[in-house]
Amino acid sequence: MKTGVSPVDVAVGLLVPIAAYLLFVVAKFLQKYWRDFNVGRQFPSLPYHWLYGNTHLTDGHFGEKYLSSSVDLMKKHPHAQTFWLSGFMPLPILTHPVTIKQLLKASTQKSMDYDQLRPWLGNGLIMSTGDVWKVHRRLLTPAFHFDILKQYVCVYNRAAEHMMEKLSQYTGREDSFEMFHQASLCTMEVILQCAFSGGEMSEQTKNEYVEAVKRIGILQVERNFNPLYMVFDTIFYLSPGGREFLRLCDFVHDTGGSIIKRRRQELEHNPEILAEKKRLDFIDTLLMARDEDGRGLTDLEIREEVDTFLFAGHDTTASTLSWALYSLAQHPHHQDKVREEVDQLLAGREEDTIQWEDLHKLPYLTMCLKEAMRLHSPVPFISRTVTEDTVIDGVHIPEGSYIGIHLYALHHNPDVWGDQHMEFDPSRFHPDRMKDMDSHAFMPFSAGQRNCIGQNFALNEEKVILARLLHKFTFDLDPARPVEKDMIVVMKTRDGMWMKVKSTGQTDD
Numbered sequence: 001m002k003t004g005v006s007p008v009d010v011a012v013g014l015l016v017p018i019a020a021y022l023l024f025v026v027a028k029f030l031q032k033y034w035r036d037f038n039v040g041r042q043f044p045s046l047p048y049h050w051l052y053g054n055t056h057l058t059d060g061h062f063g064e065k066y067l068s069s070s071v072d073l074m075k076k077h078p079h080a081q082t083f084w085l086s087g088f089m090p091l092p093i094l095t096h097p098v099t100i101k102q103l104l105k106a107s108t109q110k111s112m113d114y115d116q117l118r119p120w121l122g123n124g125l126i127m128s129t130g131d132v133w134k135v136h137r138r139l140l141t142p143a144f145h146f147d148i149l150k151q152y153v154c155v156y157n158r159a160a161e162h163m164m165e166k167l168s169q170y171t172g173r174e175d176s177f178e179m180f181h182q183a184s185l186c187t188m189e190v191i192l193q194c195a196f197s198g199g200e201m202s203e204q205t206k207n208e209y210v211e212a213v214k215r216i217g218i219l220q221v222e223r224n225f226n227p228l229y230m231v232f233d234t235i236f237y238l239s240p241g242g243r244e245f246l247r248l249c250d251f252v253h254d255t256g257g258s259i260i261k262r263r264r265q266e267l268e269h270n271p272e273i274l275a276e277k278k279r280l281d282f283i284d285t286l287l288m289a290r291d292e293d294g295r296g297l298t299d300l301e302i303r304e305e306v307d308t309f310l311f312a313g314h315d316t317t318a319s320t321l322s323w324a325l326y327s328l329a330q331h332p333h334h335q336d337k338v339r340e341e342v343d344q345l346l347a348g349r350e351e352d353t354i355q356w357e358d359l360h361k362l363p364y365l366t367m368c369l370k371e372a373m374r375l376h377s378p379v380p381f382i383s384r385t386v387t388e389d390t391v392i393d394g395v396h397i398p399e400g401s402y403i404g405i406h407l408y409a410l411h412h413n414p415d416v417w418g419d420q421h422m423e424f425d426p427s428r429f430h431p432d433r434m435k436d437m438d439s440h441a442f443m444p445f446s447a448g449q450r451n452c453i454g455q456n457f458a459l460n461e462e463k464v465i466l467a468r469l470l471h472k473f474t475f476d477l478d479p480a481r482p483v484e485k486d487m488i489v490v491m492k493t494r495d496g497m498w499m500k501v502k503s504t505g506q507t508d509d
Contacts, residue, residue: 029231033088035398040090042395045082046073053084061221062487063494067408074409080393087227092402095409097416097440099393103403104440104448106390110383116220120249122300124308125453137453139289139297140305143282144453149460150356151280152194156461157353159189160468167473167501176478176498179325183318184210190461191313195282195306196259209255212248213315217489219245256306260299263287282309309454316378317458319490320444321465322497323376324369326483327424329475329499334426338365339474339504342467352471354464362463365470367426369462373444374417375424377408380487382446407443408487416441473501 046069048054058066073081074095083091094100109129121127125136142148163186170177188206201209219241223229229236236242263283286302297305328335341364346352383404390397397403412421416438417428427433445452452458469475477483478498486494 032400035400036090036402037088039395039397039401040082040084040092043080043082043092043393044073044077045084048084050088052086053088055084055086055225058225060225061494064484067485067487070406070409071412074406074412075414078413078415080395085227085230086225089227089230091404093404093406093409094392095406095413097410097438100405100410100440100443100447102390102392103384103386103405106386106397107388108384108386108403110385110450114383116223119246120216120252121308121311122304124304126308126312127304133450135291136297136301136305139291140286140453142289143285144457148280148285149457152190152457153354153356153359153460153464155190155193156464157468159186159193160465162186162189163465164468164472167469168503170501171473171503174500176481176500178496179322179499180318180492180497181210183321183325184214184314186465187314187317187321187461188310190317191310194313194457195309196263201255201259205255209252209310210314212251213311214492216245216248216252217315217492219248221488252307252310253303256310257299257303259283260302260306264299282306312452313454313457316490317461319376319378319492320369320373320458320462323378323491324372324462324466325469325475325499326477326497327372327375328368328470329477331424332474334368334424335470335475338368338466339470341365342471345467346471352468354467358467359460359463362467363431364426365463365466367429369459369466370429370442370444371424371426374411374428374442375422376485376491377411377444378491379444379446380408380491381406405443408491410441410443472504474504476500476502 046054046057049056054069057069070081070083070093079096079099080092080094083093085091094103110127114127118127123132125133125140128136163182166182166185167177185206188210192201192206222241223236226236229239229242237246260283264287267287283302283306286297286305288296290296328338341362345354345358345361381404383402386397386399386401386403389399392403411417414421440447445455445458476499478500481496481498483497484494486492
């Protein structure tokens with residue numbers, strides 16, 4: 001008599017737990033889907049299709065058509081709306097200071113959107129939550145102290161001078177240049193100098209890094225148009241775009257990781273090297289950082305913070321610089337007024353450098369910079385997941401729900417900015433008018449405890465570079481190459497931002 005287990009029994013024994021697990025996963029997904037659907041349908045929306053939602057309003061990307069429809073819907077329903085992605089996936093969004101404050105007063109954490117960036121940014125300050133975020137935020141705060149920021153002004157000036165050298169080749173010519181690329185190289189140079197003293201990355205690697213970050217953002221947007229990619233990470237990572245995404249992440253990680261490894265080895269061989277340095281780099285601060293128990297950051301933790309710093313510190317700043325110059329090129333009288341302010345500040349000096357003490361002496365430039373950030377929103381969208389039941393605009397929002405904050409729509413809300421919200425009007429940010437501004441009406445750096453830790457670093461950098469550029473050049477748009485917005489991770493353009501430049505004082509023939 002034969003004994004033992006038959007192959008059929010083995011197969012059944014394996015299939016039953018697998019099937020049970022799959023049923024559990026599907027049930028959890030459907031439960032979350034039904035919860036999100038119920039939240040989404042309680043906010044007003046444009047008519048949507050059962051299969052593709054509102055994505056027909058995007059032309060396959062979040063460009064001008066999407067931004068225009070978002071603003072139109074927001075005008076009818078100023079506080080909150082829902083945008084429907086493919087497959088009945090709701091995207092509830094807030095567009096008014098009242099509802100945004102309701103969300104930020106509740107217990108929240110970063111949403112699942114940010115999880116898509118985790119293979120790139122790891123558990124850095126943008127991605128981390130809870131105690132990890134609190135510890136890292138506390139350890140990183142000294143890197144953005146007043147005394148540290150003051151040292152970086154010389155770095156901003158040097159990077160501006162390098163950018164001016166590159167733009168000088170276009171003066172007196174009909175050729176136009178792509179501003180986003182030039183601005184990205186400039187802000188990347190700033191970040192590399194402030195993070196690593198800059199000398200450890202070749203010009204070719206800088207260009208490759210800038211392009212890698214740009215491509216990562218594009219791949220993330222494309223991912224959001226495929227419901228399967230949004231729900232199942234594995235399917236995305238097996239796709240051509242997903243494999244490219246992971247390859248680019250490896251390149252970015254290797255670039256930062258190799259520099260960190262060399263710097264730690266230098267520090268171990270010569271512990272006095274930091275005391276000899278005139279200016280501490282971002283990486284120096286991270287290597288020295290210790291918590292209350294004396295524990296420092298690991299190489300992985302430092303790399304994740306450096307990757308976050310390199311991304312957040314160069315891409316958003318490049319977008320701000322580009323859109324500020326775009327608005328000033330559109331409005332020559334404002335450009336001339338800023339230039340006059342800078343010229344008066346620098347009059348009589350042997351060198352044209354902007355000093356730390358000068359930063360508060362550029363009020364009109366600052367007003368124009370902030371108005372450009374309002375009008376174009378370099379960071380156009382952020383999102384949160386609520387970690388407790390709350391109520392927003394009278395709608396019950398259960399724990400675990402996704403809520404977006406549409407900063408571009410907020411910055412164009414007529415309830416806040418009036419009917420002329422599409423006009424470039426720097427006087428909106430005159431100190432007399434800002435006194436009455438709602439604290440959550442203008443949020444280029446987010447708000448609340450998770451606001452941007454580097455906002456003063458970024459504003460100082462932008463002021464210096466803009467002042468130096470406008471002192472040297474007059475900027476015009478290339479009329480043959482119109483600009484079309486493209487909302488990726490930051491606000492960019494579909495086909496570039498092409499400009500022409502001439503030296504100040506140069507007259508047209």
